[in-house]
Amino acid sequence: MIRSVVRGFGTALPKRVVTNAELEKTVDTSDEWIVQRTGIRQRYIAGEGETTASLGEAAGRAALDKAGLTAADIDVIIVATSTPDNTFPATAVNIQNRLGMHHGFAFDVQAVCSGFVYAVTTADAYIRGGLARRVLVIGAETFSRILDWTDRTTCVLFGDGAGAIVLEAQEGAGTTADRGVLTAQLRSDGAHRDKLYVDGGPSTTGTVGHLRMEGREVFKHAVGMITDVIVSAFDATGFTADDVDWLVPHQANKRIIDGSAKKLGIPEEKVVITVDLHGNTSAASIPLALAAAAQDGRIKQGDVVLLEAMGGGFTWGAVLLRW
Numbered sequence: 400m401i402r403s404v405v406r407g408f409g410t411a412l413p414k415r416v417v418t419n420a421e422l423e424k425t426v427d428t429s430d431e432w433i434v435q436r437t438g439i440r441q442r443y444i445a446g447e448g449e450t451t452a453s454l455g456e457a458a459g460r461a462a463l464d465k466a467g468l469t470a471a472d473i474d475v476i477i478v479a480t481s482t483p484d485n486t487f488p489a490t491a492v493n494i495q496n497r498l499g500m501h502h503g504f505a506f507d508v509q510a511v512c513s514g515f516v517y518a519v520t521t522a523d524a525y526i527r528g529g530l531a532r533r534v535l536v537i538g539a540e541t542f543s544r545i546l547d548w549t550d551r552t553t554c555v556l557f558g559d560g561a562g563a564i565v566l567e568a569q570e571g572a573g574t575t576a577d578r579g580v581l582t583a584q585l586r587s588d589g590a591h592r593d594k595l596y597v598d599g600g601p602s603t604t605g606t607v608g609h610l611r612m613e614g615r616e617v618f619k620h621a622v623g624m625i626t627d628v629i630v631s632a633f634d635a636t637g638f639t640a641d642d643v644d645w646l647v648p649h650q651a652n653k654r655i656i657d658g659s660a661k662k663l664g665i666p667e668e669k670v671v672i673t674v675d676l677h678g679n680t681s682a683a684s685i686p687l688a689l690a691a692a693a694q695d696g697r698i699k700q701g702d703v704v705l706l707e708a709m710g711g712g713f714t715w716g717a718v719l720l721r722w
C-alpha cells in the first residue's frame with residue numbers, strides 16, 4: 400500500500416521581527432494583554448521585496464535541500480495560502496517558475512488557517528491515487544498585508560512566514576505501523592462566514608480588503624471543532640491520545656491550543672508551540688512548527704504526529720502521520 404512519507408522540511412521568515420513592545424508604540428495595546436490572551440510575544444512582518452511567493456520559494460528550496468532533492472524530482476507543487484501575490488496566476492505556479500521547474504503542475508488551495516492540513520490531504524490523495532510520486536507542499540502567507548493596522552483586536556494576532564514539506568510515495572504494509580500519512584479528516588461549514596472573513600475581493604469590492612474577526616465567536620467554536628475532527632482521526636486509525644507522540648497544532652492562540660490538548664488528554668510536553676515566536680501565520684503555522692520540532696530533534700523517525708487546524712470559513716481538519 401502506498402503511503403505519503405515526509406522526506407524533507409524547510410522554513411522561511413521575513414527579516415523583520417516586530418515585538419509586542421514595538422506594537423505598543425502604534426496600537427493601543429500592551430505586551431501583557433497580548434501575552435495573556437494569546438501567548439504571542441513577537442511576529443515576523445514582510446518588508447519590501449518579501450512576498451508570499453518569495454517566502455514560499457525559500458521554504459520550498461530548504462525542504463528540497465533537506466530531502467536531498469531538486470525541483471526536477473518533484474511532480475506537483477501545492478501551496479496553501481490566503482494571501483497570494485496576485486489573484487492569478489496561482490502562487491504555486493509562480494513558485495514553480497522561481498524554482499526553475501517547468502514540468503508537472505502546481506496549484507493553490509485556499510482554506511485559510513486550515514490550508515496546510517487541506518494541502519497535505521490533497522497531496523496524500525494524489526500520491527495514493529498514483530498521480531504523483533513526490534509533492535512539494537508549502538504553506539505561505541503575508542497576512543500583514545490584509546490586516547487593518549488600526550484594529551487592535553486583529554492586528555496584534557498575525558504574522559508572516561512560510562513552511563514546506565516534501566511528501567514522497569513509499570510502499571507500506573498498510574498498517575498504522577507504516578511511516579507516512581495514516582489518515583486525514585477535513586471539515587468546513589460556510590454558515591460561519593461572518594465570524595472570520597476578508598471584507599474585499601475581486602468579484603465583490605474589487606479591492607483586496609482587510610481581515611475581520613469576531614474573536615470571541617471564533618474562540619467559542621474552536622476547541623469543540625478541533626477536538627471533534629481529531630476524534631474522527633482517532634476513530635479511523637484505532638489510535639488514542641496516548642499513541643500521539645507530538646501534537647503540532649495550528650498556532651493561532653495558546654489558549655485554544657491548551658484547551659484542545661487538555662480536552663483530548665494530550666500532555667503539554669507533547670505539544671509543539673511556536674505561536675510565541677511567529678504569531679498566527681495562518682497556513683504557514685503548522686509547517687513552521689513541524690520544522691522547528693523536527694530540526695531540534697524532538698520529532699524522530701517513527702513518531703506519531705498529529706496536525707490540526709481551524710480557520711476562516713469555518714474550515715477545520717486533522718492529519719495523523721507517522722514521521
Ligand code: ACO
Pocket residue numbers: 427428429432433436437511512551552553555595612613614615616617618651652655679681709710711
Ligand atoms: N490590546 C488591548 N486590549 C484589547 C486588544 C488589544 N490588542 N484587543 C481587544 N482589546 C480589548 C477589547 O476592546 C475589550 O475591551 P472592553 O472590555 O473595554 O470592551 C477587551 O480587550 C476584551 O476583548 P475581547 O474580544 O472580549 O477579548 P478576548 O478575551 O475574547 O480575547 C482574542 C480576544 C484574543 C481575539 C480571543 O477572542 C481569541 O483568541 N479568539 C480567537 C481568535 C483566533 O485565534 N483567531 C484565529 C483563529 S482562526 C485563524 O487562525 C484564521
